[in-house]
Amino acid sequence: MEFGILGPVQVYDESTGRGVVPPGAKQRALLGALVVKAGQVVPVERLVDELWDEHPPANAANALQAHVARLRRLLPPPAPGEPPHEWLVTRPLGYALRPGRIDTDARRFHRMVAEGRALVGADPGLAADALREAMALWRGPALEGSGRGAICSAEASLLEESRLVALEALYDACLRADRCDGITGELEELTTAHPLRERFYDLLMAALHRCGRRAEAIGVYDRARRRLLRDLGVEPGPILRERVEAVLDHREPAPGPWPPGRAAAAYPAAAVAAGGRTGPDGEAGAAAEVGALREEVVRLNSRLEQLSRDQRELLGRLERLSARRTALR
Numbered sequence: 001m002e003f004g005i006l007g008p009v010q011v012y013d014e015s016t017g018r019g020v021v022p023p024g025a026k027q028r029a030l031l032g033a034l035v036v037k038a039g040q041v042v043p044v045e046r047l048v049d050e051l052w053d054e055h056p057p058a059n060a061a062n063a064l065q066a067h068v069a070r071l072r073r074l075l076p077p078p079a080p081g082e083p084p085h086e087w088l089v090t091r092p093l094g095y096a097l098r099p100g101r102i103d104t105d106a107r108r109f110h111r112m113v114a115e116g117r118a119l120v121g122a123d124p125g126l127a128a129d130a131l132r133e134a135m136a137l138w139r140g141p142a143l144e145g146s147g148r149g150a151i152c153s154a155e156a157s158l159l160e161e162s163r164l165v166a167l168e169a170l171y172d173a174c175l176r177a178d179r180c181d182g183i184t185g186e187l188e189e190l191t192t193a194h195p196l197r198e199r200f201y202d203l204l205m206a207a208l209h210r211c212g213r214r215a216e217a218i219g220v221y222d223r224a225r226r227r228l229l230r231d232l233g234v235e236p237g238p239i240l241r242e243r244v245e246a247v248l249d250h251r252e253p254a255p256g257p258w259p260p261g262r263a264a265a266a267y268p269a270a271a272v273a274a275g276g277r278t279g280p281d282g283e284a285g286a287a288a289e290v291g292a293l294r295e296e297v298v299r300l301n302s303r304l305e306q307l308s309r310d311q312r313e314l315l316g317r318l319e320r321l322s323a324r325r326t327a328l329r
Contacts, residue, residue, distance in 0.1 A: 001076060003035045003104045006159065007139025009146050012105075013076050020074055025147055026051050027074070030067050032146035034088065034097035035104060036155045043094040050149030068095055106159060109137045113166045116173070124176035131170040138163065164194065171203045180210035191220070195227045198240050205243050217247045 004010040009032040010019035022028045033042060033050045048060045057063050068088060075087045089096050116130035142159035146152040167190065174183050187204035194200055201224040208217035221244040225236050235241075 001102050002108075003038070003099065003102060004139070005032060005035055005143050005155070006105045006109060006137050007141070008144045009035065011075060015076075020076070022071065022074060025145065026067055027071055028145050029147035029149055029152060030064075030071055032143045032155075033149065033151040034095065035099075036143075036151055038097045038099045038104070041091045041094050041096045042151075046151065047094065050147070050151050053149065105137050106142075109134050109166075110162065112137070113162075113169065116166075117169050120169070120173050120176065124173045125179070128170060128173035128177055128179065131166060131173060134166060135163075135170065164197065168199050168203065171207070175203070175206055175210065178210070180207040183207050184211065184213075191224070196231060198224065198228075198237055201236075202240050202243050205240075205247060209247050214247055214250075218244065221247075 001014060002012045004012050004019060008021055009028050010021045011031075012019045022031050029051050030047065033047060044061055044064060047064055048056050051064065051067070052060065068090075072088050087098060089098055112130060112134035116127045116134060119127035119130060142156040142163075143152045146156075171183050171187060174180070184204065184207050187200060187207060190197075190200045191204055201220055205217040205220050208214070208220065221236070221240065224240065228234055228236055
């Protein structure tokens, strides 16, 4: 059996070959929150907030208890030969899911991505295949249909960021394995879906350049620059600028989107942080600084994309309310 949160929350039963999806939104939110906090006692108050947000029913504790009882009936019994096991237990302060040896698709995804990334240096083609297999675990947006409570929303955001980072690693491996033809369309879609994420533009430019589509690669840079200036008021970062210079100079782009051998030049602050040393210790310090910078950029890009979506939603609501007010006058 496996708990699935990479898509609609479900319990996958290997004995029957089917996934059991709780029928109601409250049931899905409850199961999602308990799977995210598996092995931990989740207080009643947090679960009430997760299911009802700011509008809990008058008898919220009893209503939660009823949902827990329904969820217990949905969970399959232990497999033949397995000892009796109570999945969902009641504790003085709340409820806990005891997964035992049962895995989640999210943990399996993280393991497979780590294994794929470890293969990039030795066999990028095999790494790309492994990362494709990891991506196939996704059935839709993480915790889809589980509401917008704090537990599920936070975990969904973290998992989505992990998915995007894994996609970056996948296309990096494809470039290293000279598989540029098959990824340009996918990267086009990703730059459209995540227009503030510079790394996808960089990967797309590298792939187009490898395929001999130099003019299109330059066009991608122009598109990225216009979008970043319009939405954020900033120019593309140093690595994206280096990529377009390589295209303009007819130089073969480096195999990866963020060439490690040239990272210190792209991020002068990293060299400063290393104390200006040029030996192995200085290079290690610079590499560590670059890694920290990249993680921060990834986090900020994700936050900016969310803020952009929230802004569009608020503007739409404002327009609808203004139109309604005008109509009522």
